[in-house]
Amino acid sequence: DTGVSQDPRHKITKRGQNVTFRCDPISEHNRLYWYRQTLGQGPEFLTYFQNEAQLEKSRLLSDRFSAERPKGSFSTLEIQRTEQGDSAMYLCASSLPPYNEQFFGPGTRLTVL
């Protein structure tokens, strides 16, 4: 399967713990996006990378969130000191020029107890 993959698919953690998610984009896609989706809403943009450079971060991405894409391939999203409000589906997408269409992974569902 050559689609976008995300790991883990589900994560349950206690408030205050740190969590890290991984995204592997489609191999030749140089842009990688992170989105967050809460119940009853559409996905909301968090941040994106072009190759290894993080070019934009949403105001939704608080200081507790950090994302990396060290070699321009896979990306990680870390949430420190998780809060119950962080419970959501975290989606990763990748794209090729002209970047109009993004292809999404299955998401990581985070539950913070």
Added chain:
Amino acid sequence: DQQVKQNSPSLSVQEGRISILNCDYTNSMFDYFLWYKKYPAEGPTFLISISSIKDKNEDGRFTVFLNKSAKHLSLHIVPSQPGDSAVYFCAASAYSSASKIIFGSGTRLSIRP
């Protein structure tokens, strides 16, 4: 400020009939519009798109119509099939904004026998 609005949270259509999903947007900078389909526990799947230079795009049973003056787009599915039951997200992007996608809140389509 919701830039992409889907005012119908749900829609029920009889199998074989036409399904029409509607979407409104407010940002005149959007130049590309997309529809994604989402099944439970999966990421959004790209369905069909349209550039702002067109007013119609067709792909098999799916047609998207764009009315720029009204800032309105719609997705037509003909004929509707049971496998079309899913949540449909209308989305828009602007090349000037790195093509990050702004999603509506979704419409749950149910196809009844």
